[in-house]
Amino acid sequence: MADWEVWRQDDDGQRSLVAVYPDRVHALACVLVYQAGQGLEVDPAKPGYEVLGPPLPAVVTNRDLYLRLLALGEHLTASARALLDYLCALWAVSQPLAVDEELDGDLFAAMLTAAAAANPARPCPSWSVDDFTVDGPFIGYRDFAKVIGTQVVDLLAFRQSPPGPYAALGVDAPPRLDGGRATIPLWCNFDAATFLECAAAGSFGGWNVVDGRRVAESGEGRARDDVVPLPPITWGDVAAFLEYGQSYE
Numbered sequence: 001m002a003d004w005e006v007w008r009q010d011d012d013g014q015r016s017l018v019a020v021y022p023d024r025v026h027a028l029a030c031v032l033v034y035q036a037g038q039g040l041e042v043d044p045a046k047p048g049y050e051v052l053g054p055p056l057p058a059v060v061t062n063r064d065l066y067l068r069l070l071a072l073g074e075h076l077t078a079s080a081r082a083l084l085d086y087l088c089a090l091w092a093v094s095q096p097l098a099v100d101e102e103l104d105g106d107l108f109a110a111m112l113t114a115a116a117a118a119n120p121a122r123p124c125p126s127w128s129v130d131d132f133t134v135d136g137p138f139i140g141y142r143d144f145a146k147v148i149g150t151q152v153v154d155l156l157a158f159r160q161s162p163p164g165p166y167a168a169l170g171v172d173a174p175p176r177l178d179g180g181r182a183t184i185p186l187w188c189n190f191d192a193a194t195f196l197e198c199a200a201a202g203s204f205g206g207w208n209v210v211d212g213r214r215v216a217e218s219g220e221g222r223a224r225d226d227v228v229p230l231p232p233i234t235w236g237d238v239a240a241f242l243e244y245g246q247s248y249e
Contacts, residue, residue, distance in 0.1 A: 004053030006030050018049070024058045025068070027051045028110035029117070036092040036118045059105030062206030063227040068109050069200045070211060073193030076116055084155040086192040087242075088120035091148050094238075098141045102232040112196065123152050131180035138182075138239035146182035147239040151246060154187065163187070170247075183243045195245040202244030203237070204230065 004027035006018040018034070021027040031049040059065050076086065093114040097103065103111070124130075132146040154173040163171040172185040189195045201207045205225035207214050 002054045004051055007050045007052060008034075009048065009050070024051070024053060024056075025106050025109045025113060027053065028107060029113040032093040032096060032111060032114035033118045035096040036089075036114070036121075057104065057106050059109045059230065061105075061227050061229055062200075062204040062225070063208075064206070065105060065109060065204055065230060066197075066200045066206035067211075069112065069196045070213070072113055072116060073196045076192040076196075079116070081116060081192055083190060083192045083195055084152065084159075085120040086115055086195075087148060087152055087155070088123060089118040090115035091145075091152070092121035093118050094141075094144070094148075101140075102234050103238070104232065105230040108230075108233045108238070123156065124149070127153050128156075129177050131178050132176075132182040133180035134182045138236035138243075139234075141235040143182065144235040144239040144242075147242050150176075150182040151242060154185075154246075155190075158187075158190070163190070170249075182239070184247060186247045188247055188249055189245060198248040199241045199245030201225070202248030203241040 002022070004021050004024045006021070006027050007015055008018050009015045019027070019030055021030065028051055031051060034049060059068060081089075090112070093111055097107070097111060100107075127149045130149060132150045134143050134146055138144070138147065153176065157174040161174050167190060168188055170186055170188050173181075173187055189198050197213055201214060206227060207225050209215055
């Protein structure tokens with residue numbers, strides 16, 4: 001089995017081996033956790049972290065992504081990471097990638113994986129009053145940030161006004177102070193594992209009835225979603241992924 005090494009280059013030019021992983025996605029996730037923890041921003045002119053190993057990608061199809069997120073969801077359930085903490089950590093690990101217009105499957109999966117380990121960022125106090133309105137389809141990192149901000153404020157509001165025992169059937173988020181939100185108000189998924197599974201199934205597909213999470217829709221005779229190569233993933237796609245996470249059933 002091939003290994004992927006994570007190396008760090010210090011300001012004085014010295015390089016040191018940080019960790020070795022049997023999986024490229026987890027090696028990339030390690031880098032994002034370190035960068036988020038140190039408050040690093042991507043600057044090509046400055047030393048940083050590097051992942052060395054075979055260049056073959058690990059997450060090529062929507063099926064690859066879906067299965068990884070099922071496993072990640074199980075890990076989040078076992079570690080009892082709340083969805084609010086997960087999204088705040090996702091906000092932290094996403095920031096070094098803000099300069100990238102697109103993510104490949106490995107880097108997208110690595111970002112989602114890193115959010116399971118990184119320390120949650122403190123929500124911005126202004127988020128409760130910021131106008132997160134998005135005009136038209138999600139485009140760019142700015143819209144992604146508006147979606148994260150909206151969802152974090154929603155979950156904080158749900159702490160004050162719990163949605164009740166039937167929340168999984170769908171409930172609207174409490175009204176925002178300014179009324180401007182990036183996502184639809186409907187919430188169905190309140191734990192990180194369900195959020196990620198629904199986000200993957202709704203945005204990219206790749207599920208199969210053998211996974212035990214979904215069934216074929218009545219009358220369609222479909223036992224699985226089609227397996228297709230993942231396209232380059234834009235920040236608009238990531239924003240839509242998160243909206244599916246809160247509301248897809």
